Amino acid sequence: MSQTKVDLNLAEKLGLDASEFEMIRKILGRDPNFTELSIFSVMWSEHASYKNSIKWLKTLPREGEHILAEAGEENAGLVDIGNGLACAFKIESHNHPCAVEPYQGAATGVGGINRDIFTMGARPVAQLNSLRFGTLDQERTKWHLKGVVKGIGDYGNSFGVPVVGGEVYFHKSYNTNPLVNAMSVGLMRKDDMISAIAKGVGNPVFIVGSRTGKDGIHGATFASADITENSADDLPSVQVGDPFQEKLLLEASLELNKTEAIVGMQDMGAAGIICSTSEMSEKGGHGMKIYLEKVPLRQKNMEPWEILLSESQERMLVVAEKGREKEVEEVFEKWDLNCVIIGEVIEEDRLYFYRDGELYADVPASSLVLGGGAPVYEREIKEPAYYKEFKEFNIDSVKEPKNLKEIAWSLIENPNIASKHWVYEQYDSMVGTGNMTTNFPSDAGLVNVKGTRSALALTVDCNSRYVMADPDIGTQIAVSEASRNIICTGGDPLAITNCLNFGNPYNPEVFWQFAGAIKGMSKACKKFGTPVTGGNVSFYNQTSIGDVVVPVFPTPTIGMLGLLKEKNNQMSMAFKSKGSMIYLIGQSRNDIASSEYLVSWHGIEKSPVPYFDLEEEYKMHCVVRDLIGFSLVMSAHDISEGGLFVSLFESGMPKCLGFDITTDAEIRSDAFLFGESQGRVVATVTPTRETEFIDFMLKQDVPFSALGHVTKGEIRIDDLSYGFVCDMKKAYLGSLEKHLEE
Secondary structure: OOOOOOOHHHHHHOOOOHHHHHHHHHHHOOOOOHHHHHHHHHHOOHHHHOOOOHHHHOOOOOOOOOEEEOOOOOOOEEEEEEOOEEEEEEEEEOHHHHHHOHHHHHHHHHHHHHHHHHOOOOEEEEEEEEEEEOOOOOHHHHHHHHHHHHHHHHHHHHHOOOEEEEEEEEOHHHOOOOEEEEEEEEEEEHHHOOOOOOOOOOOEEEEEEOOEOOOOOOHHHHOOOOOOOOHHHHHHHOOOOOHHHHHHHHHHHHHHHHHOOEEEEEEOOOOHHHHHHHHHHHHHOOEEEEEHHHOOEOOOOOOHHHHHHOOOOOEEEEEEOOOOHHHHHHHHHHOOOEEEEEEEEEOOOOEEEEEOOEEEEEEOHHHHOOOOOOOOOOOOOOOOHHHHHHHOOOHHHOOOOOOHHHHHHHHHOOOOOOOOHHHHOOOOOOOOOOEOOOOOOOOOEEEEOOOOOOEEEEEEEOOHHHHHHOHHHHHHHHHHHHHHHHHHOOOEEEEEEEEEEOOOOOOHHHHHHHHHHHHHHHHHHHHHOOOEEEEEEEOOOEEEEOOEEEEOOOEEEEEEEEEEOOHHHOOOOOOOOOOOEEEEEOOOOOOOOOOHHHHHHHOOOOOOOOOOOHHHHHHHHHHHHHHHHOOOOOEEEEOOOOHHHHHHHHHHHHHOOEEEEOOOOOOOHHHHHHOOOOOOEEEEEOHHHHHHHHHHHHOOOOOEEEEEEEEOOEEEEOOEEEEEHHHHHHHHHHHHHHHHHO
16 A cells, blocks of 8 residues: 655644544554545544544434434425425535635535435525625725625526525624535425445446546635635635536436436535445445446546545435446446446445545445444533623613614615615526525525425524623524515425524634534524534634734524425515504514624624513514414514514515504604514504404504504604605615625
């Protein structure tokens, strides 16, 4: 065997510490060679092994009556949606690649998450994304935003899957390190699932799709390190995508599944060939012999370790039944894709990697993966001093302003609230003809499940400012808002996937945020009956602010799947007609904590989370679901960023209808209009059903109140005109583009 001399110094350069180096020597019974050390470095990186997070991830609820594939079992979560169908869905980050090369970073993030879906046998039908950038006065932020949006649009539009939802936020903590979280959703017959497994001694192992190059080498290690001013030097760690190749790979994969010649299949994402071979082998309790000279290459003089670690896109590993090789080859030949046998499944728990007869690596498959030999750590937790400082905020320290109209207009143009029209107009939201919300705006995206009476309800949510203020409650709010969005479309929440974006896990205060977020997620998911089906953890996200390096706002993004069982019950956020009565379901409070209003207007960043009670939230959801089911409301829209005023404006905007409301004399007007206390929904009721609505609500254990009525177009609050919705709409739609042009 090739034995290039290695030592601890080299191991540390590859991201392994002294104890891990000794673990490797013990596992192998000898010193590793360079190829083997490289293998362990990527497979034991946080990005691949979750060594710092797995203990906490295992505490999340993972079981549920609709779950067909639990977290960690397959490439993505799988949920039974009835009618013999299943939905595969997952969200993942591509933060670090986007920090140094936004276009390709975002494009390959979209490609990778779609492959996770169709390698399970599902056809992708929808995409969502959650994006965080720095402040718009930074040229770097504009570069990040423009590159990421174009990357998502170019890849997704070419691949042919609509974007049906998403969110975009701006904050200085993301100045250096943007967050780019991509979610993909697919449909399949539930009996057609392809497992990511390798078994059956002698079964051939194929590599299919694109050729292998030097892009993305050590990408998993790159994703497990801090972003610094020198990170542009790591450009080789950013992959390059080809959506047209991926489209061919999708069709070939689904066609191959019909032959029933497949034993298992897995996407080659992080860590490339070594990740796919080790994870599939460990799952099947087998091993593999791989012959690297057979791997189709697009660059000359690639070393064995480079071939193993390359993260070149649009590639998959396929294990087929012996004797059926020709069927596999014919499918990929039809789609003009590479399809080459590079090895075979063996009985023992070993991975042997040869090139031209020489053995370059010999490692136990189980030693590389999560749950096998990969190390598991419990990191130190320390409550940060700011946590108590934030709680000291008192609303009485903020003088109540008189210029509420001016504040309302400023919030409408605030980049965190204003329309993301500039972003989503670059995405194809109509391809596939499944999007049901293009002309029927709803709190969640709705995708038609053709041939049935149902539709998928999809959303991504997280207010990272809340999570910063209190990780436990802030994450409960993120799950609750996702559920609220599903409920307000007429759907029932089923399950979640998550993308956990945090700073350096070796920072005790960062790990306190992470642990708190997991605790909050568990509480909320148990309450709403939405088990966690998978996702990913992205640590080492940080930004330089002056001479200080700070972690990004903790951002546990929630991607939620719901089901609208009857398409006829689809509910929109839009006001329907002048004269409709406007009701608040839930209770407003004297609370402006962590609101966009408090931060942007008063410049106060230090405040606790807004009011939240999980039990009250759940009761409110049940009531709104019944109101929609009984056709007692004409529209429903949750109250989130910007408070009640913004929610009312967003409901009026589609048809340029206004509203005439009266504030609550017992609550400060700024808190009533712009506060972000949770557990509230705005609904409209036709005058002919108002009595039925009131009778129903009086029987419920949920507060409600009349706010006013829908107008022809003017906004009036306490008999004062705030202008007209159509005029405000122009400012709302043009704000982001105006910031980008400055």
